[in-house]
Amino acid sequence: MDNHKLFNKLITFTNAVYRVTEELTKEAKPNVLTQIQFDILDFIARNQPVTLSEICDCTHLSMPNASRELRKLGENDLIEKKSDVDDRRKQYIYMTSSGEKMIEDAYKLIKVNFDNRIKDISKEDLDEINYAIDKLQSKFYFDR
Amino acid sequence: MDNHKLFNKLITFTNAVYRVTEELTKEAKPNVLTQIQFDILDFIARNQPVTLSEICDCTHLSMPNASRELRKLGENDLIEKKSDVDDRRKQYIYMTSSGEKMIEDAYKLIKVNFDNRIKDISKEDLDEINYAIDKLQSKFYFDR
DNA sequence: CTCAATAGTTATCTTTTGATAATAAAATCA
DNA sequence: TGATTTTATTATCAAAAGATAACTATTGAG
DSSP states (O other): OOHHHHHHHHHHHHHHHHHHHHHHHTTTSOTTSOHHHHHHHHHHHHHOSBOHHHHHHHHTOOHHHHHHHHHHHHHTTSEEEEEOSSOTTOEEEEEOHHHHHHHHHHHHHHHHHHHHHHTTSOHHHHHHHHHHHHHHHHHTSOOO | OOHHHHHHHHHHHHHHHHHHHHHHHTTTSOTTSOHHHHHHHHHHHHHOSBOHHHHHHHHTOOHHHHHHHHHHHHHTTSEEEEEOSSOTTOEEEEEOHHHHHHHHHHHHHHHHHHHHHHTTSOHHHHHHHHHHHHHHHHHTSOOO
């Protein structure tokens, strides 16, 4: 197995992941939000509390643009900001309960799509899938 | 292993795939193209010859918008259209040699990033990665 | 205290992307 | 043959996203 074959296999695999992910997440985004707004909300949901700077680092948005989108999320009562007591320049961003609910509902729909996709897969194959994900996550898709 | 655990694992895994893919493809897109134009060019590269309708089906672009972006690719001499002899409504879209070169160069850069990422991974682990990708591709990320 | 750095906001402009209507030409159907 | 469908284009308009400059407020360093 040379690197080139593995490389090409990874390209094909990545395309498949993107295609299936799109199928699973299709229609999960609420219409009141743009894709970027939903991505930001999702990022906050899994990392809260976060600062605006952290959002910018992780989403490649500039501060002004991230600030603008965050303002819209705030206007929709999906997030709220609280000033840091120690450093009053910083704003810690939290989900509101309606923000939490919006993300929960989105994931519920994704879960339905997921259940539908695996409904005909045998227990043994699911175990293999589980094992393979662990392998890839630890051996290749790790942080650094 | 219940479905919920596997579901959550998949979400985390998908995020990791997206993050690493972005790292590997970073700066591969030529500045003369927008992301969508590059995606279309990449799609043509791996499926040529294609028709405009096929591009629309696979990229969720409307015909007018896809036609517009395709015109720009044509103006940059990256693709060319040839009418179908049997059905003269249809246009088969091909890469030009400079289009091919642009895609090749992009993948060369991605390959460099890939080689850099796996340079410290042992032969045994690479075999495991290879095996795990095959498993996931056939058991979960299949077409249908 | 002064000055630079950090965190964030507001305003503005441009580019990109998305949506829709109107059109043309060729093919198919009845 | 005439009506309908398919394939694609052009022209607009609107919305989303990206880029930049100017600004405020706070903190930290010397």
